[in-house]
Amino acid sequence: MTHPLSRRSALLGAAVVAGLAMCDRPAAASNAATGAAAFDAARERWVSLLAGGSYDAAYTAKTQAVEGSANAVLRKLNPVPGRPSLWPDLPLGNPATGNFNRSYNRMRTLALGWATPGTAMYRNAQVAATAAGALDFLYEHTYHEGLDRQGSNWFWWEIGVPRALTDTCALLYDGLPRDRLDRWLRPLRRWCPDPERRVSHPGVVETGANRAAKAMAVAMRGLLTHDARLLKRARDAVSDLLRPTKGPGDGFYRDGSFIQHDVYPYTGSYGVDYLEHVAKLIAMLAKSPWEITGIENVYDIVDRSFTPFIFDGLMMDCVRGRQISVQGHRDYHSGQKSIEAILTLLEAAPERYAVRWRPLVKGWLTRNQAVPYDTLAPLASIARARALLADPSVPVGPRTTGTYVFADMDRVVHRRPTWAYAISMSSERIGAAEAMNEENLRGWYTGDGMTYLYTGDLTHWNDELWPTIDPYRLPGTTVDTRRRAKLRHGKRRLPPTPWAGGVALDGEYGVAAMKLIADGSSLRARKAWFLLDDAVIALGTGIAASDGRRIETIVENRNTHDAHPPLTKGDGWVHLSGVAGYALLDGVDPKVIRKKRTGRWRDIDTGATTGGDKTSVTRHYTTILIDHGVDPRKGRYAYAVLPDASVAQTAAYRGRIEILANSRAVQALTRDNLFAAVFWRAGTVETADGPLAADGPCTLLIRRDQQRVRLAVSDPSRTAGEVKITLPWPVRSVAESDRGVRKSKRAVKVELGGSRGHARTAVVHV
Template identity: 80%
Template structure:
């Protein structure tokens, strides 16, 4: 086998070759010899097995279940083979296009290295990682091929000389590439190629990391910045791997300590995981499904790599709780919900199934060390995700090691296929709410003076204007809806759930940061079945104002809007739905006040208003929404069909309102019978409330009263409230999304005789209840009382 670089024995100039020098180990590494070299080798081999897998047979071998059927083994073989073929094809493309030109300089014609601001050096190291992964993966044609290893060595020498060494200047390029992107790709590459590397090269190539990534907790390019979240975890991985590769125990220990610090919840404000499961990165943005997944992946692999070693990470119990609290609510059949992926929704190569795959892989990795109380829940849960997720190419995307773990779990007869999880989750610390039922899920993305509406750095997410303005995300059995080229083709002015004025917008500028000047965003949940969400809309660059509320029931979502006012001379619309129906317009049925879209949902207008339905093909390009240096989409046009349902409030509305119901998976028969099931008790700028089957749900924007079927319900301060009565017992949950009051007095339609159980913040006050909400950051307070 002959490859381009191996035909150029004089790749580097004589002067450059003569300049090769061994890295003199820093003083901090003195004493590392006290640790047996075998421990470093074991950690490195464990890391390689996490990336590339072990023997071919590991694709279908389980440690506890060896009596696999021929069908099980065939499935594992097929999955593993598909993955290795895909990996081999990518690696061969890397080799085939390799044409080093020292004078230009470039390793590949499409990635000139002269200007670091292009990010091409980062992309070049990513290609080297692909090549190294194929070299280390059993089953590929280039597995441990000596000539491929020599080619890789010369390529890494070239990159060191021309793209990434300790004497270079960033020249205004993205700090992330220098301190995380390249260090992660480079250390992975060196670990994967380790057995095929000359002994004098490793320390030379890793020398730049002493300058650019010496400490997981500090940012070299911006002194004073303390790394948090995914950035710290990514740096910890690079630092740990450099320590393992160079037998430097102090580096490995430093990385482990940095990760341990991350596992403690924060009270905010700012980056980190919160006790309610929220995850914030870049100070004000919900990023569970992007930076959060990167964090989880890094931590899971670091825990696995160092398990049983002298540097085993201790105090990691929180990471298992984080999986349940922060990640599982946002994973729908292996897809990561876009409402927590931030600007990554605009990146062509990172869609919801890519982020979901990372989360699945992280959980599979953590299963190796998880306590049984977690593992017992996770195995059926993950098996359910994998079993139902047949529409997305998990098997062709996942690393071989993940394929092995996934196939072993799927073939294990002792693990049942877990159902979709259900429940209502209010993430008060990041203005997100998720409502999950057995066959569907609904998420709401809000913003406030605490949580940014949309991030658009690095020329990404250029049309994300309204993604945090009350956008709603409906997940059904169609697992391709959100990832089938939706973001470049959907009308970005008509996102589901939003109320917008129709002004034209310019691309979001770099580092755009809009925090709406209102504290009002949040909600409350009760018994994992019912929920309320609400936000006060203060539109950016517009006079538009509105009060928006969602009531989350067992079979429907009721959306109310009130106080919709604007004075800019433009039309205002509320978008009930904007559904990607892929390559066709499915049949649509309209009844008296309702619309039915087969396979998706029924939509009922509850206040007599008329809805406009628009059906059209839309064409866009990924490049239109992402022009990033290393992420930018291609310019090929893509076309999808959309069904848009909207309510037109006219030009400059004054105190307009809306009321509609979304009934996921409803049939036409159910839509015909739905009228009258919901009673709207109020829909004004003061209070919005509904009632059904003994449940009353309300948003009090200020102190007030609402008449329920059983009598008046009164509060003396703003709050969201859920009340559920069964005989003499009443369960209730209350929160203050405005975070402006210390106490709320609630007078129910029935006198309170006693408090059966409650949070410490709830107490009886004669025949009413008083709830101390001050300092609770919008979180719920619950009680059960006898009336």
């Protein structure tokens, strides 16, 4: 099939066409024939992951989308050496614009159209020749071994372009002249020679997603040039990544936390990139001389680090960092990439993992009809997803349930069968919000106790929320209402307090707490959340400020899209139809604001390669807040969030629990046989059965079942060596326990020194 090329595109590649037939790509002299076959087999596996292995009429829509994008790139191609540019909207004179990185991304799009079976340009010789001429142009004008960065983003030179370039060359491999291929890849010897080393910043050792991305580029260059040394280098670099880190700093932790840029939770952004690259490297190098071994930890990472944060195929925003502000990267994009990686790993995963993952993924794919997987994923992944959906032996898995405390990144996730609730905290260990490359300019409060409620509305967080929500009124936060300047590039704010963390019990209940020390304000507060089977109870105390400004606690700020849904109010409660009930538990009436808000993605992201557009978008919001007045001295709050509750359940909820304390020393409540408490320091709280006490800081959960008591304890402050817990009942013995839990007369002593905020659990007889 002949593709209609424009005259200028044809001329660009004319010099290349004549040599295509003579290119025979002999293997390097040092490689035996079997070695050359191994290189080619691994490269072809990679291409099949990108473009699919064969054409199927069922994929017509996706194929047409791939072809449409590639045609758009080809149609607008207009090389101007003097300018220089390949496309009029991407002048290449100034590397600081990032246009050279964008240009290589467009080349990848063109190459994908050429390599995808079923497109009109599939393996078209003139298209390949045009692409070769364009790659020559980019090498000569924007990216060769003799150029310098001139202050532009190091990432483009060492990761962005190498990844796009190696993908492009792999996809077009059978249509490219070998001598030019070597030339185009030559700059990688300078800019991406080693996955573990950052060329632009000597001394920096690459970690996490950056190392995984570089390993992919190095491995692909090895396959394309038949260089086994590069493949061994990439394999070894990835193998080091598979081991959990003990911290501090970047990497995956044993509790499932993932940190990038030293102090920021990034499971849903850099973590996804890591998983994607590692999964594809494992698949690409499987059964080759460079096969990656010792990959058991990758499977554990899926369970520990990703499953808790994926809600019906959406990646929770609480772990996406500054990417929440990027218009082209929504929660469903991160979710799709996670699913794609898991589907890739399923090809060879041990059955004990696969038997869990197949129903899990099938459930995500089945429930999320708001953004169908087929519209986002590459063809090969769509084929795997459709096979899974069509397999009658695999059930549709339910939503994940459980309570997860990620002590090493100050995040807590509470998941019930129909809803989920996440909490973002910060401390002297974990940054409050990252702003880099002019992204996330208004993310001031996203790490100050922001809460994320997930319900059956799978579009709440991705439907233009971040450019339209009031950034001064994020759910869960207590804020000084002052106006703020945009966050500065690279500025780190680590609140000067160790207090952030929590504890979980039985995968059904949880407690989270943080000490708020506001940025640039005298505002202080102690905030706690009690995570129950049907509700989240939020208690605040010690709310004080002295700057002459009003202080607010935001109970909710809900994006209801293009209309205000029904709202019912009563004495101290509010019910928002289709979302939740909100009950004030201390007699305070909430303030409710309903309004339309308009914003632009450009307002929150002006990055060189990610910047949003200037189109105004409008959404309706219902805001529920507690007004603490100007300069409160001893402010407090107590409210319940009741997802899926009816109006009647909301109105009656105040009597369902008993708040035992909400003071600067102790915040505690009880319901039925459950006791939950935050001891900010040594203290005692009276219960119906007697005093409950702790002689040091901790979060505590206790559940009594006749003569057996299950308890979980942690120290979010990381200051206590040992805490003595005096229960309301005499302790007869410790039946089961983690290390460091023992009976002490009528109490239980728990060693917490060195626990890094992680829980200790026990079962005691009373």
